[in-house]
Amino acid sequence: MAEGVKPRVKVPKSASAGEAVTIKTLISHQMESGQRKDSDGNVIPRSIINRFTCDFNGQNVIDVVLAPAISTNPYFEFDATVPESGEFTFTWYDDDGSTYTDTQSIEVS
Amino acid sequence: GAAAAMVLPIRAFAQDAPMVGELAEFTGGAEPGTGDITLTAPEIAENGNTVPIEVSAPGAAEIRVYALGNPVPGVAAFTFGPLAASQAASTRIRLATTQEVLAVAKLQDGSFIADRKEVKVTIGGCGG
Amino acid sequence: GNWGRLAAQQVLTQDQLLEFETFGNVSLIHLTDIHAQLVPIYFREPEINIGVGANKGEVPHITGADFRRLYGIEDGSPSHYALTYDDFAALGKTYGRMGGLDRIATVVKAIRAARPDALLLDGGDTWHGSYGCYHTAGQDVVNAMSLLKPDAMTFHWEFTLGTERLLELVGQVPFASLGQNIFDAEWDEPAEAFKPYEWFEAGGQKIAVIGQAFPYMPIANPGWMFPEYSFGIREETMQETVDTVRGEGADLVVLLSHNGFDVDKQMAGRVTGIDVILSGHTHDALPEPYVVGDTIIIATGSNGKFVSRVDLDVRDGKMMGFRHKLIPIFSDVIEPDAEMAAQVAADREPYKAELEEVLGTADGLLYRRGNFNGTWDDLICDALLEERDAEIALSPGVRWGPSILPGQPITREDVWNVTSMTYPNAYRTEMSGEFLKIVMEDVADNIFNPNPYYQQGGDMVRVGGMGYRIELSKPQGQRISDMTLLKTGEAIDPARNYVVAGWASVNEGTEGPPIWDVVEAWLKRNGTVTVGQNTSVEVIE
Ligand SMILES: [Mn+2]
Ligand SMILES: [Mn+2]
Numbered sequence: 051m052a053e054g055v056k057p058r059v060k061v062p063k064s065a066s067a068g069e070a071v072t073i074k075t076l077i078s079h080q081m082e083s084g085q086r087k088d089s090d091g092n093v094i095p096r097s098i099i100n101r102f103t104c105d106f107n108g109q110n111v112i113d114v115v116l117a118p119a120i121s122t123n124p125y126f127e128f129d130a131t132v133p134e135s136g137e138f139t140f141t142w143y144d145d146d147g148s149t150y151t152d153t154q155s156i157e158v159s
Numbered sequence: 160g161a162a163a164a165m166v167l168p169i170r171a172f173a174q175d176a177p178m179v180g181e182l183a184e185f186t187g188g189a190e191p192g193t194g195d196i197t198l199t200a201p202e203i204a205e206n207g208n209t210v211p212i213e214v215s216a217p218g219a220a221e222i223r224v225y226a227l228g229n230p231v232p233g234v235a236a237f238t239f240g241p242l243a244a245s246q247a248a249s250t251r252i253r254l255a256t257t258q259e260v261l262a263v264a265k266l267q268d269g270s271f272i273a274d275r276k277e278v279k280v281t282i283g284g285c286g287g
Numbered sequence: 288g289n290w291g292r293l294a295a296q297q298v299l300t301q302d303q304l305l306e307f308e309t310f311g312n313v314s315l316i317h318l319t320d321i322h323a324q325l326v327p328i329y330f331r332e333p334e335i336n337i338g339v340g341a342n343k344g345e346v347p348h349i350t351g352a353d354f355r356r357l358y359g360i361e362d363g364s365p366s367h368y369a370l371t372y373d374d375f376a377a378l379g380k381t382y383g384r385m386g387g388l389d390r391i392a393t394v395v396k397a398i399r400a401a402r403p404d405a406l407l408l409d410g411g412d413t414w415h416g417s418y419g420c421y422h423t424a425g426q427d428v429v430n431a432m433s434l435l436k437p438d439a440m441t442f443h444w445e446f447t448l449g450t451e452r453l454l455e456l457v458g459q460v461p462f463a464s465l466g467q468n469i470f471d472a473e474w475d476e477p478a479e480a481f482k483p484y485e486w487f488e489a490g491g492q493k494i495a496v497i498g499q500a501f502p503y504m505p506i507a508n509p510g511w512m513f514p515e516y517s518f519g520i521r522e523e524t525m526q527e528t529v530d531t532v533r534g535e536g537a538d539l540v541v542l543l544s545h546n547g548f549d550v551d552k553q554m555a556g557r558v559t560g561i562d563v564i565l566s567g568h569t570h571d572a573l574p575e576p577y578v579v580g581d582t583i584i585i586a587t588g589s590n591g592k593f594v595s596r597v598d599l600d601v602r603d604g605k606m607m608g609f610r611h612k613l614i615p616i617f618s619d620v621i622e623p624d625a626e627m628a629a630q631v632a633a634d635r636e637p638y639k640a641e642l643e644e645v646l647g648t649a650d651g652l653l654y655r656r657g658n659f660n661g662t663w664d665d666l667i668c669d670a671l672l673e674e675r676d677a678e679i680a681l682s683p684g685v686r687w688g689p690s691i692l693p694g695q696p697i698t699r700e701d702v703w704n705v706t707s708m709t710y711p712n713a714y715r716t717e718m719s720g721e722f723l724k725i726v727m728e729d730v731a732d733n734i735f736n737p738n739p740y741y742q743q744g745g746d747m748v749r750v751g752g753m754g755y756r757i758e759l760s761k762p763q764g765q766r767i768s769d770m771t772l773l774k775t776g777e778a779i780d781p782a783r784n785y786v787v788a789g790w791a792s793v794n795e796g797t798e799g800p801p802i803w804d805v806v807e808a809w810l811k812r813n814g815t816v817t818v819g820q821n822t823s824v825e826v827i828e
Contacts, residue, residue, distance in 0.1 A: 060269070060474065070244030074474055085230060100176035110240025112248060117179040119234040121209040121228055121251040127475070129244035145176055201519045202740045205505040211475060244328070249475070257763070279741055281506060282729045 055079050059140055061154040065132050069158075073104065073111075074127045077142050077150065083118035099124050101143040107136035134158050179233030182263065185223050186271045190257050194272035196222075198262040207254045207280040216246035216264035216272065222246065223265075228258025254280050299365055299382075299620045305397050310610035311600030312490030313539060314397060314402040318437070319410025320568035320589035320687070322444070323428045324704070325631045327384035327618035330590045332572065334372040334658040337828060338534035339759055340737030342549050347586060358574050369592065369615040370572055379692050381531050383619040386591030388431045388631055392624035392696045394594050395435060402598075404489040408496060409437040410567030410587070411545045414456065415444035416687050418703035419638055424452050427634035429460060434630055436479035439463040439485050443501035443545050443568060446513045447709045453513070454480055465498020465543060467528045472517040475708055483528050492539055492601045495532035499525070499544040499559075503743045504639070507733075509710050520550065520740055522558060529560040530556045539601045541565065547744035548577075548586055555579035562606040563597060569744045570656070570686045572611045582586035583609060590689055592616055601828040642700040647810035651818035654692035655705060658734065658746050659757075659826060661707050662818040663688060667802070668751025670809035671788040678772060679723070680751030681789035684730070686744075702806050706790075711801035713790045721781035724767055727755065732763040747824075753779065754823035773823060 060074040077099060084096025093142070098118050104111040111130040135158040142150045160213045167282045196216035214222045214237065224234040239246050246264070254260070257280045338348030349357055351371050360366040368378035369385065413432060414425035425448050432440075439462055445453055445625050457464045457480055467483035470476060477483060494736050502520045528540070529540055543562050544551050547569040555564055564584045572588030576597070587595040593613050600608040635642065651779040655661040664682045671680035688705035691697055718726070726748070733743040747757075756769040770779035779785070790802040810816065 076473070098176075105240070106242050107162075109242050111242045112240060113238045114248070115177045115179050115236040117231065117233045117235060119229055119231065119253045123255055124251070125251045125475075127213075127249040129247065131242050131244040133242075143176075189362070202738075203506060203743075205503075205510060205517060205519070279732070279736075280552060281733060282726060 052076055055144070055148075055150055057140060057142060057150050057152040059138075059152050059154055061156060064157040064159060067158050068131060068133060070129045070131055071156070072127065073138070074122055074125070075102070075104070075140055076123055076125050078123050079144075081118065081120060081122045081124065085118065097145050099142045100145055102126060103141045104128070104130065105139045106130060106132065107134070111138075132156055132158055172180060177225060179236045181233065182223075182225055182261070185265070188227060188273060189271055191271035192275035193253055194266075196262060196264045196272045196274045199275040200270050200276045200278050203279045203281060204254060207256070209251045210254050210278060211249065211251050212260060213247065214262045215245065216262070217246055218267060219246040219264035220267055221265045223239050223263050224246070224252070225261045225263070226252060226254055229253070229255050254278055264270040278279055299392075299617055301621050304511065304614055304617065304620060305394065305403070307596060307598075307612055308610070308664065309401050310598035311608060312314045313492055313599040314398060314405035314489075314496065315541065315563065315565065315597040315599070315602050316398055316405055316407040317408070317410065317565040317585055317587045317595040317597070318391065319565070319587050320412040320570055321386070321388075321591040322412055322416030322589065322687040323414065323707075324386055324417065324590045325388045325419070325428065325431055326635075326742040327387040327390070328590055328704070329379050329384055329692055330386075330592055331375045331652070331654040331656060331690040332370060332372050333658070335659055335826075337658055337735075337759060337826075339735045340551070340739075342552070342739070345598055346573060346577060347548050347569070348617060356363060360574075365615065365617065366574065369572065373488050375654070375690070376693050378524065382617060385618055387618045387623065388435065388591065388620040389623035389628035390618050391591060391594055392435055392627035393621050394614055394616065396624060398596055406436040406487055406489055406494065406496070407435065408541070408543045408565055409440040410543060410565055411440060411442045411500065412444050412567065412589075412687070413440065415447065416704065416707055418700055418707060419635060419643055419708045421703065421709070422638060423634065424448055425456055427631075429456050430634055431627060431630055433461060434627055437462045438487060439465050439496050439498065439543060441465050441498040441543050441545050441567075442469075443504065443684070446504055446516070447508050448512045449709070450515055457481070463496075465496065467524060468502060468518050468521040469500050470517045472515055475517070478516060484532055490601065492524035493537055493675060494539045494541060495537040496541045496543055497525070497528055497532070499542060499546055501545045501744075502550070504680050506744065507663045507743050507793075509795065511795040512709070519730040520546070520554070522554065525559045529558060533560050536604075538604045538608060539563070539599065540818070547739075547742065548584070549739035549742060550744070550757055551584050552577065552579060553739045555582040563599070565595070572613060576609065576611050581606075585611065587613065589687065639724045640700065644699045645696040646699060646702060646807055647697045647813060648694065649697060649818055650815060653689070653694050653697070653818065655688040656686060656746070659824045660821045662750055662821075663690070664749035665821050666816060667752065667806055668749055670806045671713060671790070671822045672751050674805045674809050675788035675821060677715060677752070677786045677788035678774065679753045679785050679799075681726075681785045682751070683791040684734075684746030684748050685728070686746060697810060699807065702803050702810070706803045706806060708791060710792065710797065711803065712792070713788060713799040713805045714792055714797050715786065715788045718787045719781065719784050720770070720779040723753075723779060723785065723787070724770060724781065727767045727770070728764050731757060731766045735759045735766065736763070755824075756825040756827065758827040760828070763822060769825070
C-alpha cells in the first residue's frame with residue numbers, strides 16, 4: 051500500500067429531498083506516471099489511482115477511470131442527487147491493489 | 160466522516176487497471192459532432208502539472224477526456240450513475256506542453272459529440 | 288534647471304490641473320500601478336508599444352506624435368511630456384518630475400472637497416518597487432496609502448511579498464481587498480481573505496465594485512511564493528458576479544481591474560453589465576475613456592504620474608453619462624499635502640543615507656518602457672555580462688521603473704527603483720541555443736499572441752550580448768530568427784551551450800547575488816556610463 055494516502059471529501063451536512071449537492075474530493079497520492087526516470091536512468095514504475103467511484107445508499111453517482119495524466123493528489127468535483135437521508139461512499143482504487151474509502155452522511159429534510 | 164483504508168488481495172498491478180484507452184476505441188472510429196458539450200479550461204496553465212478542467216454534457220452516458228499533445232493522450236473517462244445530478248465533473252490534469260484538450264461525450268443514442276480547448280503551457284517570467 | 292521650472296509654473300497652475308466641473312451624482316478616483324513610487328520621479332512613456340490582432344494600431348498601441356494627433360495634444364505641451372516619449376530629456380527639464388504621494392493626496396483631497404463621497408480605488412501594483420518598500424516589506428507604502436484612505440484595492444506584485452506577509456498587510460489596511468478571480472488552489476473556492484466585490488453607497492446610488500487581480504500571477508511571478516492561490520481570467524465567474532450584483536440591485540457596476548488594457552477591452556465586449564472598468568497592469572495612460580458598447584474603460588498610467596477622476600450620472604440603475612479627466616501630477620505645480628509628506632519623510636528617514644548615495648552618472652537618458660529594449664535594461668544587461676562574466680544576459684521585460692535624465696546622478700534609490708523585487712538573484716547558468724530560442728519564443732507569445740486572453744501584459748525579455756529578428760504576426764514558435772552572438776557575429780548554435788546571466792527567475796532556489804548589487808558594483812567601477820543606441824533587435828510587424 052502506498053504511504054500516506056489520505057482521502058478528503060466535502061459534502062454538505064444537509065439537503066432537501068431530491069436536491070442536487072456539489073461534492074468535492076481530494077486524495078493525497080503521488081500518481082507516479084510510469085514515464086519518469088530516476089537519477090540512475092531507470093524508469094520509475096507506474097503507481098496511480100486508476101479508478102474512483104461515488105455511491106449513495108448503494109446507487110452509483112459517478113465512476114471515473116483515471117490515466118496517469120491525472121495530477122498528483124487527484125481532485126474531483128461533481129453533483130449528486132440526494133433522494134433521502136443516507137451515506138455517500140467514496141472509493142479510490144490504487145494500482146497496487148489497495149482501495150481507500152471514505153463515507154459521509156447527509157441529513158435530508 | 161470516517162476515512163479507512165484496506166488492503167485487498169494483491170492483483171496483477173497496472174495491467175489489471177481499467178484504461179481510458181484511445182479515442183478510436185471509444186468512438187469506434189466515428190468522427191464526433193458538435194452539440195451540447197462544454198470543456199472549460201484556463202487559457203494559460205498556471206502549472207502544467209495541475210491544470211483544472213471541467214467537462215459538462217447534459218444527458219451524456221459517458222465523457223472521456225484526451226490531452227492530444229501528451230505522450231499518452233487518454234486522461235479520464237467519466238460514467239454517470241442514476242444519482243448523478245448532472246453529467247458534469249471537474250478534475251486536474253497534467254499537460255506536457257501547449258496543446259489541445261479534447262472532451263468527447265457518448266450520448267444515450269450512441270452518437271458522439273466533442274468540445275476542445277487550447278491550453279498554453281509556458282515557462283513564465285516578466286510582468287507589468 | 289530652475290528657469291525651466293519657473294516657466295512651467297507660469298504655464299501650469301494647480302487650479303488648472305484640478306479644474307473640473309462636477310458632473311452627475313457619483314465620482315470615482317482611480318490610482319494604479321504606483322510601484323511604491325512615493326516621491327516624484329521622471330517616467331518616460333514607451334516609443335514602441337505594438338498591438339497585434341484586432342488591437343493593431345488601436346489605443347493604447349499608439350505612441351509619440353500619432354498619439355498627440357489622435358488626442359489633439361500640442362507639441363511641446365505639458366501633455367506631450369506627460370503622455371508621449373519624444374523630446375523627453377528636454378521636456379523633463381522644463382516640466383520637472385511627476386507624481387509623489389503627497390501631491391496625489393492634495394489632488395484626492397480636492398476631489399473629495401467637491402464630492403465628499405467620491406470613491407478612491409487602487410488598481411494594485413502598489414506595495415512593490417522601491418528600496419523602502421523592500422526593506423519594510425510593503426509597510427511604508429501601506430502607511431502612506433492608509434492615510435490616503437482608498438475604498439478598495441486589487442492586486443498583482445503584492446503577492447510576491449509571500450502569502451504570510453500579504454495576509455498580514457491585507458488584515459491591516461482599512462479598505463476592502465478585492466479579487467473575484469483569487470481562488471483557494473486546493474478546493475477551487477473563492478479565497479477567504481479576498482472578497483469578490485464590495486458594496487458602496489454614493490450619490491444615493493448602490494455601487495458594486497468588483498475586483499480582478501492579475502490573472503497570470505503564478506506564471507509571470509514565482510507561484511511558489513503564494514502556492515495557496517489560483518487566479519486566471521475566469522470570465523464565467525466574472526459574468527456570474529456581475530449578474531449577482533445586478534440581481535441585488537446595483538445601480539452601478541465598477542470593475543477594479545488588473546487585467547491589462549487589451550484583456551479588459553476583450554472582457555468588456557464579452558461580459559455584459561459592467562459600467563466602468565478601471566484598468567491597470569499594462570501602465571497605459573489615456574486622456575479619454577475608451578468605450579466598448581455600454582462600458583467605459585479608464586487607463587490611469589503608472590508610477591504615480593496620474594490620477595483619473597470619473598464623474599457619472601447614475602439614475603434608475605443606469606449610467607446615463609460621464610465626465611472624465613486624467614490628471615497629470617506635475618510635482619512642481621501641485622502643492623504637497625503636509626500630512627502625507629510628513630508620513631513619507633518619516634518612513635524614508637531610516638534609509639536616507641543609503642537612498643541618496645550616488646553610484647554613477649549616465650551621459651544619456653535611462654528609460655525602460657518599450658516592447659523590446661530600453662537604455663536602463665541595456666545598462667543592466669551590460670552589468671550582468673561583465674560582473675557575471677557571461678556571453679548572453681537576460682533581463683525581464685517589466686513595465687515599472689522610473690527614468691533618469693542625461694547627466695542626472697544615479698543614486699542607490701534609482702537602481703532599486705528599476706530592480707527591487709523579492710526574487711532578485713542574478714543567476715549564471717548554461718543554456719543551449721535551442722533552449723534560448725524556446726525562451727524567446729515563449730515570452731514573445733505572452734506579448735504578441737493575437738488573443739489578448741493569452742497575453743500577460745509585460746514587454747519582451749531584454750537581451751544583452753545577442754541580437755535577433757522577430758516577426759510579430761507569425762505563430763508561436765516561428766517568430767524568432769537570426770539569433771546572433773554579438774561578440775563574434777556568429778549565429779547561435781542550437782546544439783552549443785552558452786553562459787547566460789539573468790535575474791528575476793520564477794524558479795525556487797535560484798542562486799546568485801541580488802541584481803541591485805550587480806548593477807551597483809558595475810556603476811561604481813564605471814562612474815560615468817555611456818548609453819548607446821541598441822540596434823540588436825530587428826522587428827517585423
Ligand atoms: Mn504594474
Ligand atoms: Mn501588474
